[in-house]
Amino acid sequence: MVPEEGDETLRQAAEQIAAAASGRVAFREPLAPFTSFRVGGPAGVLVEPKDERDLEVAGSVVSRLGLDILILGRGSNVLIGDDGFPGVVIRMGKGFEWIRRAGDDGVEAGGGANLPQVANWARRRSLAGMEFSVAIPATVGGGVAMNAGAHGSSLSDVLESARVCHLAEGRTEEIAAAGLSMTYRKTAVGPGSLVCSARFRLTPGDPAEIAARMEKYRVHRTRTQPAEAPNAGSTFRNPTGSSAGALIEASGLKGHRIGGAEVSPKHANFFFARPGAKAQDVFDLMVFVQSEVEKKHGVRLLPEVRIIGFFDNADELKTTS
Numbered sequence: 411m412v413p414e415e416g417d418e419t420l421r422q423a424a425e426q427i428a429a430a431a432s433g434r435v436a437f438r439e440p441l442a443p444f445t446s447f448r449v450g451g452p453a454g455v456l457v458e459p460k461d462e463r464d465l466e467v468a469g470s471v472v473s474r475l476g477l478d479i480l481i482l483g484r485g486s487n488v489l490i491g492d493d494g495f496p497g498v499v500i501r502m503g504k505g506f507e508w509i510r511r512a513g514d515d516g517v518e519a520g521g522g523a524n525l526p527q528v529a530n531w532a533r534r535r536s537l538a539g540m541e542f543s544v545a546i547p548a549t550v551g552g553g554v555a556m557n558a559g560a561h562g563s564s565l566s567d568v569l570e571s572a573r574v575c576h577l578a579e580g581r582t583e584e585i586a587a588a589g590l591s592m593t594y595r596k597t598a599v600g601p602g603s604l605v606c607s608a609r610f611r612l613t614p615g616d617p618a619e620i621a622a623r624m625e626k627y628r629v630h631r632t633r634t635q636p637a638e639a640p641n642a643g644s645t646f647r648n649p650t651g652s653s654a655g656a657l658i659e660a661s662g663l664k665g666h667r668i669g670g671a672e673v674s675p676k677h678a679n680f681f682f683a684r685p686g687a688k689a690q691d692v693f694d695l696m697v698f699v700q701s702e703v704e705k706k707h708g709v710r711l712l713p714e715v716r717i718i719g720f721f722d723n724a725d726e727l728k729t730t731s
């Protein structure tokens with residue numbers, strides 16, 4: 411449960427945001443259905459903004475009441491604790507799902523747009539460059555924040571600029587890709603800053619060839635990635651020059667279980683939350699796997715999944731090398 415002592419402030423935040431915003435606002439809304447792991451507790455307050463004005467409203471209430479803020483896209487790279495998030499969660503969706511052309515060979519999309527839909531939109535207009543993202547279950551905002559990538563490419567290869575809203579300051583700016591310091595699964599977008607939209611620079615291409623590349627990537631994924639239980643894709647980042655999955659497999663951990671959490675028997679860097687799993691089970695499995703791989707191979711795996719909220723033994727999961 412979200413801590414009781416915070417409830418009054420959170421209730422006030424919900425009321426104040428609801429009074430001025432046009433999007434949906436809910437008090438203590440369960441977050442599990444909004445994440446790919448399908449575990450975790452409620453948001454203190456959930457806001458589904460309709461437009462940038464709603465973001466301003468939420469930002470000003472949050473800074474006035476001194477609350478924490480979390481931005482959620484499709485929730486495909488987060489593990490939220492069983493107690494939930496004791497602050498305001500801004501979930502990007504309707505209102506930020508638009509896609510439009512930007513110049514002759516560009517596309518611009520709202521932060522809540524579905525990344526595979528953007529890739530397909532570009533394909534239909536004979537624009538190449540986003541094929542790699544056709545099966546990444548991300549929003550545009552979450553994809554940019556994580557510098558999502560696959561098949562040797564990532565969004566930093568095609569991003570031209572992003573419109574970023576600094577919520578507490580009530581300020582929005584257009585930042586060129588070079589100013590976002592995008593590296594492997596990392597972008598310099600701070601926790602209180604939100605990607606409202608992004609522009610991608612693509613290249614003219616043959617739609618049949620674009621479609622063929624997309625199909626090849628889809629087939630590869632179906633062959634190599636398990637999908638039979640809720641997961642968040644790669645749990646750990648690949649260490650330089652090696653593969654997290656191979657190290658976990660070589661440590662004999664495929665199929666290892668803690669409570670309802672399990673290392674996938676098919677792809678060792680995918681962790682499942684089986685029916686009845688707690689977020690704490692997944693967290694404990696991450697701690698165990700990290701420690702076993704370090705003992706056996708001398709390599710410390712660092713989480714790719716973003717850990718949010720409270721966990722017992724939180725400091726046992728190492729997040730720096």
Ligand SMILES: Cc1cc2nc3c(=O)[nH]c(=O)nc-3n(C[C@H](O)[C@H](O)[C@H](O)COP(=O)(O)OP(=O)(O)OC[C@H]3O[C@@H](n4cnc5c(N)ncnc54)[C@H](O)[C@@H]3O)c2cc1C
Pocket residue numbers: 446480481482483484485486487488502521522545546547548549550551552553554555556557558559560599603604605606641642643644716
């Ligand atoms: C089956 C499966 C396959 C996957 N395959 C891949 C893959 O091939 N490549 C890959 O890179 N990832 C992959 N992922 C992980 C995940 O899809 C990516 O990390 C993706 O970028 C997360 O996007 P999201 O919208 O779900 O963000 P969320 O999971 O909701 O959030 C992730 C982080 O981004 C922040 N964030 C979200 N939206 C915004 C915003 N608008 N502005 C600022 N910050 C924001 C959140 O606060 C959080 O810190 C996979 C996941 C699954 C479940």
